Amino acid sequence: MQASAPNTLYDKIWQAHVVAARGDACALLYIDRHLAHEVSTPQAFEALRLAGRGVRRPEASIGVPDHNVPTGDRSVPPAGAASARQIRLLEENCAEFAIEHIPLSDLRQGIVHIIGPELGLTQPGMTIVCGDSHTSTHGAFGALAFGIGTTEVEHVLATQTLVVRKAKSMRISIDGELPRGVTAKDMALSIISTIGAGGGVGHVIEYAGSAVRALSMEGRMTLSNMSVEAGARAGLIAPDETTFAYLKGRPKAPQGEQWEAAVQYWKGFASDDAARFDAEITLEAAAIQPLVTWGTSPEDAVPITGKVPDPKGISDPRKSRAVERALDYMGLAPDTPITDIYLDQIFIGSCTNSRIEDLRAASKIVKGRHVAKSIKRAMVVPGSGQVKRQAEEEGLDRIFIDAGFEWRQPGCSMCVALNEDKVPPGERCASTSNRNFVGRQGPGSRTHLVSPAMAAAAAIRGHFVDVRNWPNGS
Amino acid sequence: MEKFKTLNAIAVPLPRDNVDTDIIYPGKYLTTIARTGLGEMAFETIRYRADGSPDPNCIFRQPPFDRAEILLTGHNFGCGSSREHAVWAIRDLGFRCIIAKSFGDTFYFNCLTNGLLAITLGEDEVDRLVSSAGDGKILVDLENQRVQGPDGEIYPFEMDGFQRDCLLKGLDAIDLTLQDEDLIAAFEAQQRAEQPWLYASPSRTTDPSQ
Numbered sequence: 158m159q160a161s162a163p164n165t166l167y168d169k170i171w172q173a174h175v176v177a178a179r180g181d182a183c184a185l186l187y188i189d190r191h192l193a194h195e196v197s198t199p200q201a202f203e204a205l206r207l208a209g210r211g212v213r214r215p216e217a218s219i220g221v222p223d224h225n226v227p228t229g230d231r232s233v234p235p236a237g238a239a240s241a242r243q244i245r246l247l248e249e250n251c252a253e254f255a256i257e258h259i260p261l262s263d264l265r266q267g268i269v270h271i272i273g274p275e276l277g278l279t280q281p282g283m284t285i286v287c288g289d290s291h292t293s294t295h296g297a298f299g300a301l302a303f304g305i306g307t308t309e310v311e312h313v314l315a316t317q318t319l320v321v322r323k324a325k326s327m328r329i330s331i332d333g334e335l336p337r338g339v340t341a342k343d344m345a346l347s348i349i350s351t352i353g354a355g356g357g358v359g360h361v362i363e364y365a366g367s368a369v370r371a372l373s374m375e376g377r378m379t380l381s382n383m384s385v386e387a388g389a390r391a392g393l394i395a396p397d398e399t400t401f402a403y404l405k406g407r408p409k410a411p412q413g414e415q416w417e418a419a420v421q422y423w424k425g426f427a428s429d430d431a432a433r434f435d436a437e438i439t440l441e442a443a444a445i446q447p448l449v450t451w452g453t454s455p456e457d458a459v460p461i462t463g464k465v466p467d468p469k470g471i472s473d474p475r476k477s478r479a480v481e482r483a484l485d486y487m488g489l490a491p492d493t494p495i496t497d498i499y500l501d502q503i504f505i506g507s508c509t510n511s512r513i514e515d516l517r518a519a520s521k522i523v524k525g526r527h528v529a530k531s532i533k534r535a536m537v538v539p540g541s542g543q544v545k546r547q548a549e550e551e552g553l554d555r556i557f558i559d560a561g562f563e564w565r566q567p568g569c570s571m572c573v574a575l576n577e578d579k580v581p582p583g584e585r586c587a588s589t590s591n592r593n594f595v596g597r598q599g600p601g602s603r604t605h606l607v608s609p610a611m612a613a614a615a616a617i618r619g620h621f622v623d624v625r626n627w628p629n630g631s
Numbered sequence: 632m633e634k635f636k637t638l639n640a641i642a643v644p645l646p647r648d649n650v651d652t653d654i655i656y657p658g659k660y661l662t663t664i665a666r667t668g669l670g671e672m673a674f675e676t677i678r679y680r681a682d683g684s685p686d687p688n689c690i691f692r693q694p695p696f697d698r699a700e701i702l703l704t705g706h707n708f709g710c711g712s713s714r715e716h717a718v719w720a721i722r723d724l725g726f727r728c729i730i731a732k733s734f735g736d737t738f739y740f741n742c743l744t745n746g747l748l749a750i751t752l753g754e755d756e757v758d759r760l761v762s763s764a765g766d767g768k769i770l771v772d773l774e775n776q777r778v779q780g781p782d783g784e785i786y787p788f789e790m791d792g793f794q795r796d797c798l799l800k801g802l803d804a805i806d807l808t809l810q811d812e813d814l815i816a817a818f819e820a821q822q823r824a825e826q827p828w829l830y831a832s833p834s835r836t837t838d839p840s841q
């Protein structure tokens with residue numbers, strides 16, 4: 158038998174899903190799983206109805222409200238009639254087309270990218286789509302997972318396939334050991350500040366190296382989640398024992414004798430040794446520091462020991478103007494040390510950092526201490542009902558509440574400010590989310606992206622501090 | 632979908648990199664369930680003043696650019712969220728074509744599914760078009776895959792043949808795919824045989840707290 162050319166993990170998932178070729182670089186790909194939330198799907202279901210089309214395989218989709226949902230008292234209707242209507246429409250549309258729907262009252266409700274893995278729905282070698290860019294999160298399991306538009310959602314519902322253009326491949330290898338206090342979030346910010354917010358455009362990134370292999374599934378999801386902030390279509394991490402151990406026994410994972418067969422199949426999803434990538438990047442884990450963003454793009458990240466840049470020192474006039482614009486919006490003076498930046502708001506949550514491990518890391522910093530007086534609001538928003546329950550079983554809720562944090566119901570919350578949780582205009586927030594865009598956390602909001610531990614430490618001190626120097630214990 | 636063959640129109644320059652989908656269509660308006668009428672909210676922080684009134688000094692509102700049907704911009708345009716609202720909003724403002732140094736991947740696909748031609752040109756080519764944008768119209772010819780600047784300069788561009796065809800003929804991608812029903816069914820049959828767990832029932836689970 159002739160040996161086939163060495164393939165990347167991406168090539169293998171791609172080849173396993175081609176239904177038909179389309180033009181030079183595109184293919185009709187089979188889509189294994191589709192996740193639906195309330196914001197990006199109403200127009201897709203409406204278009205299906207107007208065209209008289211059905212849903213081809215309802216059991217391959219699942220619906221859950223997350224973006225708009227209230228994170229306070231769930232017995233009162235969501236803020237605004239428009240949000241309430243979207244949440245109601247998702248439920249009605251799922252019912253009409255026989256798609257499983259997880260309502261607000263359900264313990265399993267949460268951010269769509271948190272609950273997919275939690276339910277065992279996300280599995281290696283799959284293609285997974287959702288009308289949301291952070292679908293890249295699921296790549297942590299070695300699934301090809303990417304965000305799609307509403308018209309593409311309709312395409313998937315109607316045909317269980319999608320026309321996709323084959324991307325280029327990029328491997329980012331991170332070897333060595335992360336220093337104490339440095340997390341997967343810092344890895345992600347470090348990558349984005351190195352290659353730029355557009356550095357991964359047109360690529361699917363595979364993360365490799367001993368520092369990536371050493372990450373828990375939670376950490377891998379954080380890393381893969383932010384692939385899209387580097388411009389990449391998707392992120393991938395080859396499945397291994399850590400992946401299988403995480404999935405085993407989850408309700409939607411293969412059960413009984415099918416489990417062994419599935420694991421055998423999944424083991425084939427790794428890049429061949431001789432596989433070639435269109436781009437290769439390497440980083441040293443030991444050199445990564447806790448990072449903080451100062452601007453309005455995730456690439457605007459500097460180490461906690463650093464300073465806000467000075468546009469006058471940047472020779473490229475366009476870049477210099479962009480920095481000037483960002484500093485103006487952020488209300489920051491050039492050369493301000495990062496540790497001199499004082500916060501008004503603290504947000505621990507979002508599909509990047511609201512899993513149990515994130516809450517544990519933040520609670521360790523917070524335990525026995527209190528949020529600084531100057532902080533107007535500090536909140537923890539668990540990623541799902543199940544994360545919330547587990548944290549409560551571990552007593553983390555008490556630690557946060559005693560320290561002066563709000564302990565809220567699961568949802569996207571202040572990451573996207575579509576519900577009542579907004580950063581007021583001009584206020585400054587340390588956020589564990591993934592986007593610091595203009596107005597992202599509310600009109601006029603100023604966002605600094607950090608890890609959960611860094612956000613927690615900033616809450617206690619009122620300004621950014623280096624968690625590497627945080628006293629051990631409480 | 633509306634067909635796209637050629638376009639001879641004014642282009643408005645927005646020479647910035649990383650114009651994200653929150654700038655194009657602010658998140659706070661995502662609670663809509665409509666696809667039309669979204670142009671009013673487009674580029675809110677650029678087209679309106681802080682008090683909410685239209686900013687007359689904004690380039691989108693100044694002649695001849697107020698008639699622009701082409702948008703000229705930098706790297707990574709449309710990065711960020713996958714919201715198709717961003718494309719619906721740009722279409723609603725009257726744009727038919729965007730020329731950029733690069734695009735956010737999902738945004739690029741969303742453009743094509745809405746008959747909005749997204750063209751990638753080189754760094755210097757876009758810069759030259761930006762500096763001559765005030766001098767006259769730009770001619771976009773999809774069939775021959777080229778752009779002609781106001782100064783007569785010609786810039787060829789690349790595009791996937793399938794995507795180009797869909798735009799030229801105004802094809803509905805879903806209708807096209809539905810014609811391949813037998814291929815999809817064959818794929819499913821084979822996948823079911825090889826990976827039965829993907830089709831195992833019951834696929835539904837229940838609330839563990841109940």
Ligand code: SF4
Nearest residue numbers: 291507508569572573
């Ligand atoms: S938490 Fe934020 S980034 Fe994640 S899905 Fe929700 S809105 Fe999107």
